[in-house]
Amino acid sequence: MEDLRIISDKTRDALLNGGAKMAQYTVSQTETLEFNVSSGEFSLLRTLYDNSLSIVAYVDNRMGHASGNKFDDASIAAKVADCLASAKSGTEDSAYAIAPKQENACFHDGAYEPDTDRLFARTREFMDDIARNYPKVLVAEMMVSHVKRHSLYRNTNGTEYETKKGYYEIGVQFAGHDEDATTSFCFEEITVGDLDTPFLELGNLKKAFADAEAQLTTIPLTGKFEGTLILTPGSLSSFLYSIAELFVSDTAVLEKTSPWLDKLHEKVADPRISISIDPFHPRIVCGERYTDDGFASESFDLIKDGTLEAFLISLYVANKSGFPRAKATDLSLVMAGGDTSYEDMIKNTDRGIILGRFSGGNPSVNGDFSGVAKNSFLVENGKVAGCVNEVMVSGNLADLLNNLITLSKETVANGSCVLPYAAFDHVTISGK
Amino acid sequence: MLNDYLSGKSQLFSDGVHTELRAQENRLRRVSMVQGNLVANGREEISGTSARVYKNGVYGFSSSAETSAAAAETVLKAATDNALFLDRHIAKNAGPLPRVSNKNIPECKIIRDTNPQEYVDFVREIDSYIMKKYPDLSSRSVSIREDSMEKIICTSDGSCGHITSPRSYVLICLNAETAAGIPVELFEPTGGFGNFDDNFSDPSLLFPRVDAIYELLMKKREGVYAEAGYKTVVLGGILPGMLAHEAVGHTVEADLVRGGSVAGPYLKKQVGSPLVNMVDFAHTAFGSPAPLPVYLDDEGTPAEDAVLIKDGILTGYMNSRETAALYGVAPQGNARAWSFSDEPLIRMRNTAVLPGNDKLEDIIASVEDGYYLTHTNNGQADLTGEFMFGVCMGYEIKHGKLARPILDTTISGVAFDMLKTVDMVSDEVIWTSSGMCGKKQPMPVGMGGPALRCKVMIGGR
Numbered sequence: 001m002e003d004l005r006i007i008s009d010k011t012r013d014a015l016l017n018g019g020a021k022m023a024q025y026t027v028s029q030t031e032t033l034e035f036n037v038s039s040g041e042f043s044l045l046r047t048l049y050d051n052s053l054s055i056v057a058y059v060d061n062r063m064g065h066a067s068g069n070k071f072d073d074a075s076i077a078a079k080v081a082d083c084l085a086s087a088k089s090g091t092e093d094s095a096y097a098i099a100p101k102q103e104n105a106c107f108h109d110g111a112y113e114p115d116t117d118r119l120f121a122r123t124r125e126f127m128d129d130i131a132r133n134y135p136k137v138l139v140a141e142m143m144v145s146h147v148k149r150h151s152l153y154r155n156t157n158g159t160e161y162e163t164k165k166g167y168y169e170i171g172v173q174f175a176g177h178d179e180d181a182t183t184s185f186c187f188e189e190i191t192v193g194d195l196d197t198p199f200l201e202l203g204n205l206k207k208a209f210a211d212a213e214a215q216l217t218t219i220p221l222t223g224k225f226e227g228t229l230i231l232t233p234g235s236l237s238s239f240l241y242s243i244a245e246l247f248v249s250d251t252a253v254l255e256k257t258s259p260w261l262d263k264l265h266e267k268v269a270d271p272r273i274s275i276s277i278d279p280f281h282p283r284i285v286c287g288e289r290y291t292d293d294g295f296a297s298e299s300f301d302l303i304k305d306g307t308l309e310a311f312l313i314s315l316y317v318a319n320k321s322g323f324p325r326a327k328a329t330d331l332s333l334v335m336a337g338g339d340t341s342y343e344d345m346i347k348n349t350d351r352g353i354i355l356g357r358f359s360g361g362n363p364s365v366n367g368d369f370s371g372v373a374k375n376s377f378l379v380e381n382g383k384v385a386g387c388v389n390e391v392m393v394s395g396n397l398a399d400l401l402n403n404l405i406t407l408s409k410e411t412v413a414n415g416s417c418v419l420p421y422a423a424f425d426h427v428t429i430s431g432k
Numbered sequence: 433m434l435n436d437y438l439s440g441k442s443q444l445f446s447d448g449v450h451t452e453l454r455a456q457e458n459r460l461r462r463v464s465m466v467q468g469n470l471v472a473n474g475r476e477e478i479s480g481t482s483a484r485v486y487k488n489g490v491y492g493f494s495s496s497a498e499t500s501a502a503a504a505e506t507v508l509k510a511a512t513d514n515a516l517f518l519d520r521h522i523a524k525n526a527g528p529l530p531r532v533s534n535k536n537i538p539e540c541k542i543i544r545d546t547n548p549q550e551y552v553d554f555v556r557e558i559d560s561y562i563m564k565k566y567p568d569l570s571s572r573s574v575s576i577r578e579d580s581m582e583k584i585i586c587t588s589d590g591s592c593g594h595i596t597s598p599r600s601y602v603l604i605c606l607n608a609e610t611a612a613g614i615p616v617e618l619f620e621p622t623g624g625f626g627n628f629d630d631n632f633s634d635p636s637l638l639f640p641r642v643d644a645i646y647e648l649l650m651k652k653r654e655g656v657y658a659e660a661g662y663k664t665v666v667l668g669g670i671l672p673g674m675l676a677h678e679a680v681g682h683t684v685e686a687d688l689v690r691g692g693s694v695a696g697p698y699l700k701k702q703v704g705s706p707l708v709n710m711v712d713f714a715h716t717a718f719g720s721p722a723p724l725p726v727y728l729d730d731e732g733t734p735a736e737d738a739v740l741i742k743d744g745i746l747t748g749y750m751n752s753r754e755t756a757a758l759y760g761v762a763p764q765g766n767a768r769a770w771s772f773s774d775e776p777l778i779r780m781r782n783t784a785v786l787p788g789n790d791k792l793e794d795i796i797a798s799v800e801d802g803y804y805l806t807h808t809n810n811g812q813a814d815l816t817g818e819f820m821f822g823v824c825m826g827y828e829i830k831h832g833k834l835a836r837p838i839l840d841t842t843i844s845g846v847a848f849d850m851l852k853t854v855d856m857v858s859d860e861v862i863w864t865s866s867g868m869c870g871k872k873q874p875m876p877v878g879m880g881g882p883a884l885r886c887k888v889m890i891g892g893r
Contacts, residue, residue, distance in 0.1 A: 039690040045514040065474035069497045089548035140691025182692040244587040255571035290522040355453045361822015361842040365615040370891030
């Protein structure tokens with residue numbers, strides 16, 4: 001790999017010579033090794049070598065950004081010139097800022113070097129495990145990879161972060177399949193820092209494969225009713241990402257479309273709901289160590305006992321809005337579990353849906369959502385009655401958080417987030 | 433623009449394998465202003481060299497960020513080694529791929545850059561117009577997105593080409609509140625194939641577009657929730673294009689057919705009413721250039737139209753060279769990659785429902801109780817053919833007339849059931865090309881279609 005310090009030095013010199021008083025710049029190199037499986041068979045082996053040079057510069061309170069993947073002198077000079085030209089074209093805004101000097105740090109996370117033979121063996125083992133234990137599951141596509149990244153972040157306030165990290169990713173798209181019958185596709189993605197565990201034992205994979213086989217038989221659901229929505233950890237994450245985007249993101253705050261703008265330190269959810277952003281959680285793999293603005297990342301509460309404790313905003317939007325900046329940029333969501341088992345959660349449900357995957361339009365800015373319940377099961381009188389299709393669910397995301405019935409004791413980690421099952425009331429469920 | 437450093441490298445291709453060598457640069461320009469605040473002002477170029485090698489049913493691929501003759505040699509060796517590794521361990525013994533006719537596509541469009549100041553001034557002028565003319569809006573954003581792919585392709589079958597595909601758009605998003613304080617939003621892209629200066633000259637030319645979006649948003653402010661259930665609807669605007677892409681197109685991509693798509697058992701069978709015809713156009717549609725023309729794919733296959741549905745009968749799939757061999761048909765140029773570091777996948781190009789003979793006003797007048805849906809903000813497909821689209825603008829139809837606007841909702845259905853309910857097809861095709869299809873990699877695609885009367889599930893409250 002190249003000497004990133006030399007490339008970073010050249011970038012810094014060009015920026016300063018070009019008149020940038022404030023800038024941050026990251027150089028990185030990434031190597032990826034990836035096995036692909038298609039229709040249940042190995043199909044492709046990829047090895048990728050890439051570079052990245054990303055620069056954000058500010059000239060007279062005007063911002064520009066440029067990025068590329070070349071490290072030769074001419075390319076660095078051209079990229080810096082591009083960035084400065086963009087900055088000079090921008091609008092003046094005193095809210096643009098980067099972090100003040102932070103303590104320099106080196107971060108080493110995960111398995112930096114790949115174990116190619118063991119990765120191949122684990123992948124074969126996984127395919128054999130699926131075929132043996134779940135004969136009616138067809139793996140449409142699977143990507144199993146190791147990513148190795150060396151990066152160097154610096155800014156004009158003197159902060160330097162060097163990162164060396166390596167991790168394995170397993171992404172599998174599959175469906176229940178039996179002769180001409182097929183189920184909705186399912187997708188599971190898991191990140192791990194080592195290869196010590198057979199892949200089938202990771203995350204929620206066993207349950208996901210078993211559910212896919214069970215989805216081959218469906219029962220009809222007609223009419224419309226208001227009932228219980230049980231979110232799996234996977235579908236809960238998609239709802240939480242929508243909540244983050246619509247209620248607490250840069251855009252929601254800057255555009256003032258968030259219904260929570262006047263709710264900081266006020267109740268927005270059931271008191272049993274606590275959600276933190278925790279890149280240092282032991283079940284989060286290779287979590288973020290510094291923010292996009294150059295601060296050292298910290299864990300923090302987004303919602304604590306139902307009270308909104310933070311917005312997920314950058315330093316720029318913090319300066320524009322007056323709200324505190326988020327102490328981390330990535331959404332490493334960790335939600336505390338409750339005191340009910342998943343089994344009891346189902347037993348206590350009169351009528352509702354276990355939502356495996358939500359396939360819906362982008363929720364409205366006020367949080368209204370409606371979409372198709374994919375990979376989902378009807379629950380009646382405390383029992384799973386069967387898999388449903390052509391069923392829609394609708395409601396409002398803000399209301400949902402206040403209509404919690406219970407959270408499961410069990411939490412599921414996929415390397416990016418740690419979430420329980422969650423049951424909510426008063427959701428509209430409509431069949432054909 | 434890329435220099436052709438691949439010239440002569442075909443002599444390095446190994447015997448007994450199929451080889452593709454590609455140089456590629458992706459360029460992105462993005463400027464975004466939210467409430468008058470410049471939140472994005474960026475420029476990106478990502479380029480490199482890649483090779484893919486097929487041997488006995490498995491592929492090896494490798495890529496490098498370098499754009500040089502030496503890099504071409506490095507990735508060729510690595511891709512060959514990767515193919516040999518898999519072949520050694522897997523031993524599929526699938527045999528060679530059938531050859532395709534070779535073709536030489538010369539450089540087809542020059543990619544030009546625009547000065548950063550011009551982008552920002554353009555956005556600022558539109559933003560300023562909105563702010564002054566419509567102070568009652570709760571918020572506004574104006575963005576420019578210009579992206580391009582440039583590829584030099586060279587394959588062991590002798591095909592080669594220098595392909596360029598720039599596209600540029602101005603995206604306007606307006607927000608207001610209903611009387612009850614509920615925020616409502618409307619978003620529209622303008623633009624298409626070509627460099628920024630091909631599509632845009634004077635920002636004031638977009639002011640009527642702003643006025644039109646504002647007028648629609650004011651109607652949407654008065655909107656009501658749709659009534660949930662199985663309804664007769666008129667899919668208008670870009671929704672038929674979304675239907676062609678999401679509901680049908682994905683299910684007939686041959687890799688997804690192999691992965692269990694519902695389309696597998698339906699080949700040569702009736703999947704829609706006889707009024708339904710659907711084609712994935714390569715580069716020319718209805719006598720004019722398609723929205724995002726494709727002349728040669730990344731496997732070196734010359735691009736041809738793929739007829740998917742004819743008179744309601746499913747006639748074919750979209751293929752790569754490998755799946756075409758599996759199904760015993762000729763590939764038609766659907767294998768495309770997004771970045772230099774991506775392998776070609778089966779992708780749609782310009783997928784459309786073909787027009788019929790009905791007039792839109794007659795279709796609306798024929799609906800006693802239903803909905804006319806005009807705008808969508810996303811859509812998803814499934815192996816089962818079950819689809820969903822987010823609908824962000826539409827109207828009730830009562831007694832053959834447009835009635836109240838509706839708030840955001842979602843529609844869904846099962847493609848091959850829903851297509852059988854199509855009983856009226858308008859005579860005008862509306863295209864869109866600003867979106868990205870997601871399937872392991874992003875990919876710019878065109879999609880289009882005429883207004884359709886059909887039955888779908890609509891979500892309400």
